Amino acid sequence: MQVTEANGAKIPTLGLGTWQLSGRSGARVIEQALRLGYRHIDTAKNYGNERDVGEALRASGIGREEVFVTTKVPASDLAPANLERAAKQSLANLRLSEVNLLLIHWPNARIPLAETMGAMCKMKHEGYARHIGVSNFTVALLEEAATLASEPLVTNQIEWHPYLEQSKVQAACARQGIAVTAYSPIAQGQAAGDDTLARIGKRHGKTAGQVSLRWLVQNGAIVIPRTSKIERLSENMAIFDFALADDEMAEIGKLARRNGRVVNTGWAPDWD
Numbered sequence: 001m002q003v004t005e006a007n008g009a010k011i012p013t014l015g016l017g018t019w020q021l022s023g024r025s026g027a028r029v030i031e032q033a034l035r036l037g038y039r040h041i042d043t044a045k046n047y048g049n050e051r052d053v054g055e056a057l058r059a060s061g062i063g064r065e066e067v068f069v070t071t072k073v074p075a076s077d078l079a080p081a082n083l084e085r086a087a088k089q090s091l092a093n094l095r096l097s098e099v100n101l102l103l104i105h106w107p108n109a110r111i112p113l114a115e116t117m118g119a120m121c122k123m124k125h126e127g128y129a130r131h132i133g134v135s136n137f138t139v140a141l142l143e144e145a146a147t148l149a150s151e152p153l154v155t156n157q158i159e160w161h162p163y164l165e166q167s168k169v170q171a172a173c174a175r176q177g178i179a180v181t182a183y184s185p186i187a188q189g190q191a192a193g194d195d196t197l198a199r200i201g202k203r204h205g206k207t208a209g210q211v212s213l214r215w216l217v218q219n220g221a222i223v224i225p226r227t228s229k230i231e232r233l234s235e236n237m238a239i240f241d242f243a244l245a246d247d248e249m250a251e252i253g254k255l256a257r258r259n260g261r262v263v264n265t266g267w268a269p270d271w272d
């Protein structure tokens with residue numbers, strides 16, 4: 001499995017997104033992903049499936065040290081005492097003694113970022129998280145967070161796919177040595193039905209969904225596609241045996257559109 005290095009972390013470049021994968025059926029998909037070779041699982045306290053992720057991990061028989069597990073602290077829990085409680089609850093849910101990566105799920109303007117970053121660093125110092133990072137941070141917030149943290153941030157997890165231009169956040173992350181993790185990398189399924197991606201994919205014997213993932217990887221991203229279909233797990237993994245040409249990369253870059261987000265951010269007070 002290809003890895004992406006960022007500020008001391010080695011993060012598998014492909015992970016499994018697990019939003020809405022829960023219960024026995026969700027755990028079965030996650031377990032199967034691990035058996036097929038996925039070595040990075042993305043969950044969050046808010047997904048309500050950390051117990052299922054932990055169960056799948058144990059059922060897979062894959063050693064704990066071989067799997068990179070990410071979870072996230074909800075925006076409502078960013079005051080230090082709450083953050084600590086939420087992170088420990090996530091570990092109890094997962095039945096793990098530490099996660100590989102703990103992220104702030106969304107920023108929260110009502111809680112001073114300095115306090116939140118202090119609490120995140122404490123989670124790392126005390127061994128609950130091997131690495132820390134953020135999610136849904138704008139350029140300004142990312143730079144503030146990196147300045148406030150006494151520990152390096154390893155990723156900013158953001159929505160990114162061919163319909164959404166993210167070059168400013170990408171450049172800000174690169175300046176700080178922070179990897180970008182692309183969530184909704186198939187635009188929640190939309191990219192799988194895209195004519196341009198399908199046409200380009202045909203030349204390589206690949207599907208439109210695979211082209212979307214490959215485009216992100218060639219742009220330096222870590223990708224965390226989700227599927228509830230076991231047959232699609234292998235499809236979404238098979239993105240490291242072909243390369244898009246420069247003109248194909250550029251053509252896909254032109255699919256970006258205004259309001260290209262597929263994830264609703266309307267509720268998030270800090271999002272611009």
Ligand SMILES: NC(=O)c1ccc[n+]([C@@H]2O[C@H](COP(=O)([O-])OP(=O)(O)OC[C@H]3O[C@@H](n4cnc5c(N)ncnc54)[C@H](OP(=O)(O)O)[C@@H]3O)[C@@H](O)[C@H]2O)c1
Nearest residue numbers: 017018019183184185186187188189192209225226227228
């Ligand atoms: N940090 C955040 O705020 C945040 C926000 C959103 C998501 N995330 C994370 O990112 C992960 C991925 O994002 P996402 O779940 O929003 O969207 P996504 O991975 O872009 O797309 C998932 C959707 O695409 C379909 N799909 C997957 N592979 C396919 C393929 N090869 N061909 C056709 N359709 C395919 C799936 O349907 P089937 O199940 O039917 O295959 C599902 O409906 C999440 O699960 C979560 O872990 C984080």
